[in-house]
Each structure stands twice: as C-alpha cells, then as structure tokens.
Amino acid sequence: MTSVEAPFGTRLRPAMDRHGPLCAGIDPHRELVESWGLTYDYSGVERFALTCVEAFAGSVAAVKPQSAFFEVFGSRGVALLERVTDELRAAGTLSVLDVKRGDIGTTVDAYAQAFLGTDAPAPADAITLSPYLGYGSLRPAIDLAHQTGRGVFVLALTSNPEGASVQHARGEDGRSVAATIADGAAEDNADALAAGELGSVGLVVGATVGSAVADLGIDLPRSAGPLLAPGLGAQGATADDVRRVFAGALDQVLASSSRDVLRAGPDTAALRRRAHEVAAQVREVVTGA
Numbered sequence: 001m002t003s004v005e006a007p008f009g010t011r012l013r014p015a016m017d018r019h020g021p022l023c024a025g026i027d028p029h030r031e032l033v034e035s036w037g038l039t040y041d042y043s044g045v046e047r048f049a050l051t052c053v054e055a056f057a058g059s060v061a062a063v064k065p066q067s068a069f070f071e072v073f074g075s076r077g078v079a080l081l082e083r084v085t086d087e088l089r090a091a092g093t094l095s096v097l098d099v100k101r102g103d104i105g106t107t108v109d110a111y112a113q114a115f116l117g118t119d120a121p122a123p124a125d126a127i128t129l130s131p132y133l134g135y136g137s138l139r140p141a142i143d144l145a146h147q148t149g150r151g152v153f154v155l156a157l158t159s160n161p162e163g164a165s166v167q168h169a170r171g172e173d174g175r176s177v178a179a180t181i182a183d184g185a186a187e188d189n190a191d192a193l194a195a196g197e198l199g200s201v202g203l204v205v206g207a208t209v210g211s212a213v214a215d216l217g218i219d220l221p222r223s224a225g226p227l228l229a230p231g232l233g234a235q236g237a238t239a240d241d242v243r244r245v246f247a248g249a250l251d252q253v254l255a256s257s258s259r260d261v262l263r264a265g266p267d268t269a270a271l272r273r274r275a276h277e278v279a280a281q282v283r284e285v286v287t288g289a
C-alpha cells in the first residue's frame with residue numbers, strides 16, 4: 001500500500017524544471033527490440049524495458065510505459081509493467097502509465113482503483129484516459145486522483161490524423177468536442193490555477209495538430225494542467241510545431257517521445273544522452289531560450 005502523495009501537478013513541475021519537459025516513452029515495438037539485437041519475446045522485451053528504466057530513472061521528468069506492448073505477453077507482460085512502474089517509483093521518477101482507459105462511470109471507478117488508488121498493486125503517478133464516453137464518465141478517476149495525489153491525462157486532440165473526425169466535431173452549442181474536454185479540465189484544475197500551481201488533470205494534445213487549438217478556440221492556459229504532447233520525432237512533429245501549437249501555454253508542455261529516443265539504444269548511456277538531448281531541445285522551445 002502506498003500513501004497519499006502531494007498533488008501530481010506540484011510534483012511534475014519541479015521535475016520538468018530540473019530535467020527539462022520530456023516524458024520518455026517505453027514502447028517495446030518488435031522492430032525496436034530487434035534493432036537492439038534482442039529477440040522479440042518476453043525475455044527480449046524484459047531486457048529492453050529494464051534498460052530503459054536504467055537509462056531514464058533519475059534522468060528525465062517522467063517516463064511513459066505504453067501498456068499495449070507489455071500486454072502482448074499476457075500476465076508476465078503485465079507483471080513486467082508493474083515492475084517498471086515500481087522501479088521508477090523507487091528511483092523517484094514520475095511514471096505516466098499509458099493505458100487510455102474509458103468506460104461508463106461505475107467501471108471507470110474500478111480502473112481508477114486499479115491504477116490510482118492507495119491500494120493499487122503498482123500505482124502509477126498518472127494514467128492516460130479516453131473521454132469519449134463523455135468527460136463526466138471519468139469523474140471517479142479524476143476524483144480519486146485528486147484524493148491520492150495522482151494525475152490523469154485526458155485525450156483532447158490526439159496526434160493521429162483520424163482523431164479530428166471525432167475531436168473537431170461540434171455540439172449544438174457550437175463548441176467542439178476537444179474544447180469541451182479542455183473546459184472540463186479547466187473546471188477540475190480551478191483550485192490549482194487559483195493557487196498558481198500546475199493542475200493534476202492534464203490534457204493530451206499532439207504536437208502534430210497544426211492550427212486546431214486556435215481553430216477550435218481551445219484555451220489551453222485556462223485548462224491549467226500539464227499538456228502531454230506526443231508526436232515529436234517519429235510522427236513528424238518538430239520543435240517549431242511545439243512552439244506554434246502550444247503558443248501561450250508553453251510552460252504547461254510535457255513533450256512525449258518514444259521511438260525517436262529509443263532508437264538510440266541499446267547502450268544505456270547513449271539512450272540517456274538522447275533523452276537529455278531531446279529534453280534540452282524542448283526546454284529551449286518552451287522557455288524561448
């Protein structure tokens with residue numbers, strides 16, 4: 001059992017200040033594992049994941065293991081994922097578990113207990129959530145995260161081209177789905193905003209989304225939480241894209257990169273060096289230095 005912690009946002013802010021605003025992904029794709037000279041099986045993925053932990057622990061603001069690549073190996077893969085989050089926790093490095101959960105509220109409650117509760121078997125510092133059963137369906141997870149000092153990242157504008165068909169759609173009031181989700185985060189982070197702190201309800205906004213934030217009238221600064229920004233590197237987004245997409249909210253950006261960093265392995269030092277390089281580039285963009 002883990003105890004209640006200080007709010008996720010207030011733990012993330014100093015980590016980003018210290019290491020640069022990068023969340024390094026652990027995504028053991030078959031081709032990456034093989035490019036490291038490992039066989040693509042449970043043992044190869046175990047070696048891959050634990051090398052990433054060794055490289056990133058204590059070196060980056062946050063680490064985001066992608067559950068799908070672990071679930072491929074069934075219960076052993078899930079146990080490995082739990083080991084990854086446990087080792088990150090022991091090293092004092094924040095984990096963002098990428099599980100993209102979403103369901104009716106009563107089921108979300110169980111997901112919340114599984115990942116964010118004080119009795120969670122291997123709690124993460126934050127998880128990713130999908131709000132497409134309605135932002136309100138996530139209430140049990142958001143409330144529990146607030147109680148236990150953990151965080152959530154709610155998909156708002158995803159980095160993939162297909163996301164726009166849902167996220168840009170407008171309701172009867174003319175507001176887009178993505179803007180409504182950002183409004184929800186703003187309400188849930190209102191106390192943090194008033195206190196001048198980073199909120200614990202983050203949004204996922206891809207660095208690939210072009211002018212969508214402005215076109216849809218989304219007020220990112222008012223959302224007041226961290227903005228997890230995937231898409232850098234492998235999906236084609238650049239530092240300039242980060243500057244443009246997040247103009248006005250750059251201090252909330254937590255850029256996320258998986259393949260671009262992971263390709264530097266299998267050498268632990270090279271992997272860490274690449275993570276530092278990308279973190280420094282993002283820091284330069286967000287501070288305008």
Ligand SMILES: O=C(O)c1cc(=O)[nH]c(=O)n1[C@@H]1O[C@H](COP(=O)(O)O)[C@@H](O)[C@H]1O
Pocket residue numbers: 025027066098128157158159160204205206230231232233234235256257258259260
């Ligand atoms: O929630 C995410 O992390 C996420 C949201 C999104 O809109 N786009 C997106 O790519 N992701 C995740 O971010 C990672 C991107 O990996 P790379 O493209 O290799 O950097 C993957 O784990 C994706 O599942």
